[in-house]
Amino acid sequence: MMPQTPMANDKTLLRMEDVSIVFSSPDEADIEAVRQVDFTLTRGKTLALVGESGCGKSVTARTILRLLDKNARIPSGRILFSPGDGETTDIATLNPDSTAMRSIRGNKISMIFQEPMSSLSPVHTIGAQIDEMILLHENLDKKGARARTIELLEQVGIPGARQRADAYPFQLSGGLRQRAMIAMALACKPDLLIADEPTTALDVTTQAQILDLLRSLRDEFGMAMLFITHDLGVVAEIADEVAVMYLGDVVEQGDVFDVFKSPQHPYTRALMSSIPRMTRRADRQRLNPIQGTVPSPKNRPSGCAFTTRCPHAFEPCAAVRPEPTGTSENHWARCHLLTDPQAPRVDGLIQPKVEGGSDAYQGDRT
Amino acid sequence: MTALLEVENLTKTFSMRSGMFGDTITLDALVDINLKVEKGETLAIVGESGCGKTTLGRCIARALDPTSGSVSYTPEPGKTIELSSLSKRELKPWRQDIRMIFQDPMSSLNPYMRVFDLVAEPLRIHKLARGAELEQRVVSALDKVGIPRDALQRFPHAFSGGQRQRIGIARALVLDPKLVIADEAVSALDVSIQAQILNLLEDLKTDFGLTYLFISHDLGVVNYIADRVAVMYLGHVVETAPTEALFERPRHPYTEVLLEALPIADPTRRAQRHEAVKGEIPFLGNRPKGCPFHTRCRFAEDKCRAEKPELRPINGGPTYAACHFAETIELKGAYDDAPATGTYA
Numbered sequence: 256m257m258p259q260t261p262m263a264n265d266k267t268l269l270r271m272e273d274v275s276i277v278f279s280s281p282d283e284a285d286i287e288a289v290r291q292v293d294f295t296l297t298r299g300k301t302l303a304l305v306g307e308s309g310c311g312k313s314v315t316a317r318t319i320l321r322l323l324d325k326n327a328r329i330p331s332g333r334i335l336f337s338p339g340d341g342e343t344t345d346i347a348t349l350n351p352d353s354t355a356m357r358s359i360r361g362n363k364i365s366m367i368f369q370e371p372m373s374s375l376s377p378v379h380t381i382g383a384q385i386d387e388m389i390l391l392h393e394n395l396d397k398k399g400a401r402a403r404t405i406e407l408l409e410q411v412g413i414p415g416a417r418q419r420a421d422a423y424p425f426q427l428s429g430g431l432r433q434r435a436m437i438a439m440a441l442a443c444k445p446d447l448l449i450a451d452e453p454t455t456a457l458d459v460t461t462q463a464q465i466l467d468l469l470r471s472l473r474d475e476f477g478m479a480m481l482f483i484t485h486d487l488g489v490v491a492e493i494a495d496e497v498a499v500m501y502l503g504d505v506v507e508q509g510d511v512f513d514v515f516k517s518p519q520h521p522y523t524r525a526l527m528s529s530i531p532r533m534t535r536r537a538d539r540q541r542l543n544p545i546q547g548t549v550p551s552p553k554n555r556p557s558g559c560a561f562t563t564r565c566p567h568a569f570e571p572c573a574a575v576r577p578e579p580t581g582t583s584e585n586h587w588a589r590c591h592l593l594t595d596p597q598a599p600r601v602d603g604l605i606q607p608k609v610e611g612g613s614d615a616y617q618g619d620r621t
Numbered sequence: 622m623t624a625l626l627e628v629e630n631l632t633k634t635f636s637m638r639s640g641m642f643g644d645t646i647t648l649d650a651l652v653d654i655n656l657k658v659e660k661g662e663t664l665a666i667v668g669e670s671g672c673g674k675t676t677l678g679r680c681i682a683r684a685l686d687p688t689s690g691s692v693s694y695t696p697e698p699g700k701t702i703e704l705s706s707l708s709k710r711e712l713k714p715w716r717q718d719i720r721m722i723f724q725d726p727m728s729s730l731n732p733y734m735r736v737f738d739l740v741a742e743p744l745r746i747h748k749l750a751r752g753a754e755l756e757q758r759v760v761s762a763l764d765k766v767g768i769p770r771d772a773l774q775r776f777p778h779a780f781s782g783g784q785r786q787r788i789g790i791a792r793a794l795v796l797d798p799k800l801v802i803a804d805e806a807v808s809a810l811d812v813s814i815q816a817q818i819l820n821l822l823e824d825l826k827t828d829f830g831l832t833y834l835f836i837s838h839d840l841g842v843v844n845y846i847a848d849r850v851a852v853m854y855l856g857h858v859v860e861t862a863p864t865e866a867l868f869e870r871p872r873h874p875y876t877e878v879l880l881e882a883l884p885i886a887d888p889t890r891r892a893q894r895h896e897a898v899k900g901e902i903p904f905l906g907n908r909p910k911g912c913p914f915h916t917r918c919r920f921a922e923d924k925c926r927a928e929k930p931e932l933r934p935i936n937g938g939p940t941y942a943a944c945h946f947a948e949t950i951e952l953k954g955a956y957d958d959a960p961a962t963g964t965y966a
Contacts, residue, residue, distance in 0.1 A: 307811035307812065307813060307814075308782075308811050428901055430901055431901075458669035458670050458838065458902075459669065459838065459840075459879060459882040459883060459884075460669060460878060460879065460882045460897065460898050460902075461669075461901070462882065462884070463881070463882035463884075463897035463898070464897045464898075464899075466884075466897070467896060467897050485811065485812065486884065487812070487886040488841065488883070488884030488885055488886045489884045490886070491884065491885060491886045491887055491888040491890075491891070492884045492885075492888075492891060492894075494888075511888045512888050512889065515886070515887060515888050515889075525813065526812060526813065527886070528816075529812045529813045529815070529816035530812055530816070530841065530886055531816075531819070531841045531842055531844060531845030531846075532841075532845075532886075533841060533844060533868070533883075533885050533887075533955050533956060533957070534844075534956070534957075535865055535868075535869070535956055536864075536865050539845065541820065541823075542816040542819055542820055542845070543816070544813050544814070544815075544816030544817040544820065545813040545816075548781045548783060548784075548814070
């Protein structure tokens with residue numbers, strides 16, 4: 256097998272390189288919420304960004320759209336966006352309020368949020384809100400925009416779209432509101448849709464409907480999706496690829512089938528053994544949760560972020576940050592267990608041979 | 622096993638005024654609920670928002686007064702108390718036996734009280750202990766849930782969500798309850814913390830012989846923790862069954878819909894999935910005539926629109942379902958492979 260690391264190619268739509276995000280506050284030390292994150296988004300594919308509260312997944316997503324508050328900055332890294340016209344823009348260098356950024360935001364990259372009630376305007380009809388979006392980015396008059404709005408509302412499965420366009424958000428159910436927000440996000444046929452926990456506030460049957468909808472729209476529009484969730488079940492349902500975040504680090508990324516079958520980072524493995532499996536009584540296993548709680552970003556070890564809770568942590572973990580190491584095609588993880596010949600042996604990990612370690616998949620960052 | 626708690630024909634109606642000058646409308650949040658909770662079991666109540674699962678838990682704990690019907694509690698054989706008709710004062714001693722754990726540990730703990738006082742409060746209210754004994758009972762309850770002693774004088778904000786949930790559990794445990802009603806007790810927690818709390822709940826149950834009424838919308842958790850499951854839809858119980866039977870072969874079409882919608886953390890099972898159920902849950906004040914589920918059911922016939930099915934034993938039990946066609950329809954379960962021994966075929 257070839258060593259695989261996050262590499263860019265012509266199928267790459269967006270590539271995060273070494274992106275750090277720092278929040279400053281007047282009376283506290285700066286907090287690095289996201290540390291040197293790398294991941295790649297492929298055209299037409301869905302990447303799920305998964306992790307627990309506070310791991311930096313939403314901050315990462317908002318950074319792509321430059322939607323962070325004024326006290327956030329990006330001290331290092333590039334966010335390379337290649338929408339397919341041969342040009343590549345580094346979003347990290349753009350001014351959030353610039354014309355260039357505004358022509359990307361909502362147009363080429365759009366976003367849907369967890370709680371549609373708080374992200375839609377309560378005093379405008381959903382039709383008016385979608386019209387506005389279309390008028391802003393496309394060369395259409397009011398009438399044309401409304402026709403397009405109704406078409407979009409139909410596409411996202413809102414019954415009676417023509418009448419519903421004149422409804423206010425509070426008049427719609429949670430599922431319909433989420434559909435309206437999706438319609439708005441799709442208004443300009445984005446290349447990338449960022450979905451931040453879009454089904455978390457919904458009931459399971461509504462969630463299943465919205466996941467079905469997002470899957471079919473992705474195929475229809477040929478867009479890529481960055482799907483942020485804490486729910487591994489949802490990841491398994493919708494993702495092509497998955498990136499696992501812990502305390503501001505992406506610790507593992509890979510093909511969804513590969514990562515679920517053979518997770519390589521101890522944190523990913525711990526997450527997987529924390530969820531109850533859908534098994535019969537006889538096969539039931541007691542959950543094996545991660546001990547302790549996530550430390551605050553202030554107390555993050557300088558090495559691997561997971562050191563303090565990792566059952567396999569050994570000598571280099573606390574001080575040296577592991578490099579991304581390819582373990583199979585399109586699958587890499589940041590863990591010393593995968594590179595250090597002296598590391599303790601762990602079942603299921605692809606580790607270097609003990610003698611000499613010559614067979615190790617020594618991944619290097621590119 | 623004896624039934625620790627028996628709910629019979631429980632109905633809860635809320636009245637609501639529509640608009641500022643509008644008429645009063647009544648919403649039947651619970652309609653004729655019949656349930657038994659056996660001593661020592663974990664009975665899960667599942668369903669989507671608005672199905673009445675929380676209202677049911679609250680009516681049992683008498684945080685709400687049922688409109689009609691009975692809730693009888695049998696702490697020991699031959700001694701049955703009708704909880705629904707007791708006055709507040711008469712009810713007080715029984716409040717020690719039936720305790721609740723809530724979903725959001727931030728809003729269910731008073732932010733101005735220290736951990737010690739939070740856990741001591743129930744003991745003080747019931748005048749069960751004071752002085753050194755009080756302190757000893759509080760410390761022992763916190764020990765059981767894994768909160769260290771040096772945390773006694775801190776305020777809730779100093780704790781993480783998981784630890785706060787542990788404090789909430791200690792508040793329930795400190796009175797040595799018989800029945801614990803856990804209302805979405807792990808829903809607000811991250812998965813790794815959720816697993817810790819689920820393990821804790823399980824250990825406490827074994828150690829103290831507790832009975833749980835576990836209210837949840839998460840069927841993965843329910844399959845893990847429950848012995849029996851009751852599925853609710855629009856204020857009705859539509860199916861009750863032993864957990865494995867329900868997940869192996871559901872008997873009510875709504876149960877199948879819920880199982881189908883459950884995202885399973887295994888991408889290889891994606892292909893087995895049907896398309897999600899159409900439509901939305903109807904408004905409670907506008908409940909369909911006949912079977913409440915007929916508007917979304919793929920098996921619905923005229924009979925379903927006209928006649929409301931009763932909850933009845935299917936093929937002699939132990940599964941009960943409220944569906945006219947429960948015996949004949951073929952419904953899909955949630956487990957992966959074919960049943961090992963065909964027990965529930």
